[in-house]
Amino acid sequence: xxxxxxxLNEGEHVVISTHTHAKxxxxxxxxxxxxxxxxxxxxxxxxxxxxxxxxxxxxALGLVLLLWLVVVPFLRWLTTSYTITDRRLIxxxxxxxxxxxxxxxxxxxDVAYEHGxxxxxxxxxxxxxxxxxxxxxxxxxxxxxxxxxHLQLSxxxxxxxxxxxxxxxxxxxxxxxxxxxDDGT
Numbered sequence: 001x002x003x004x005x006x007x008l009n010e011g012e013h014v015v016i017s018t019h020t021h022a023k024x025x026x027x028x029x030x031x032x033x034x035x036x037x038x039x040x041x042x043x044x045x046x047x048x049x050x051x052x053x054x055x056x057x058x059x060a061l062g063l064v065l066l067l068w069l070v071v072v073p074f075l076r077w078l079t080t081s082y083t084i085t086d087r088r089l090i091x092x093x094x095x096x097x098x099x100x101x102x103x104x105x106x107x108x109x110d111v112a113y114e115h116g117x118x119x120x121x122x123x124x125x126x127x128x129x130x131x132x133x134x135x136x137x138x139x140x141x142x143x144x145x146x147x148x149x150h151l152q153l154s155x156x157x158x159x160x161x162x163x164x165x166x167x168x169x170x171x172x173x174x175x176x177x178x179x180x181x182d183d184g185t
Contacts, residue, residue, distance in 0.1 A: 003083040003090055016084040020142040021124035024077045031069040035062050082140055107131045113150045
């Protein structure tokens with residue numbers, strides 16, 4: 001679910017469009033299993049006086065927990081998107097009310113990424129963009145294939161600059177599927 005084509009300016013095209021990594025769904029999946037197990041266990045308890053109201057209360061509590069701990073995070077993940085075009089970075093998020101933020105790429109002065117051990121194992125990381133505004137940095141957490149996105153964004157941003165960074169971009173850039181060695185070939 002990327003950005004709608006009708007929201008792009010004339011001549012603008014999408015370079016990268018992604019959601020956050022599915023890592024964001026690990027805790028909701030764990031909660032789903034845990035709540036379902038607890039509700040299932042308590043509903044199998046021996047019958048006794050007052051069992052029906054207690055089962056209804058447990059089922060209602062389980063439903064509320066599932067909505068809060070599973071459905072809402074899933075919808076948040078589903079409705080959050082990051083799109084990089086040849087002109088700007090576009091972020092969109094929100095379930096009922098939407099929020100968006102656009103940063104012209106001309107204002108971006110630095111691109112970095114961070115990923116710890118778990119991020120490296122799962123193939124994601126945080127993309128950090130420094131722009132020429134008073135906010136300073138924009139952090140995009142849990143970007144899938146963050147190193148490739150970093151490289152492609154760097155090529156897009158700095159391909160017109162003189163020197164080694166500029167000459168790399170004139171070789172055709174890098175797609176997400178392309179590999180590049182450490183020496184830039």
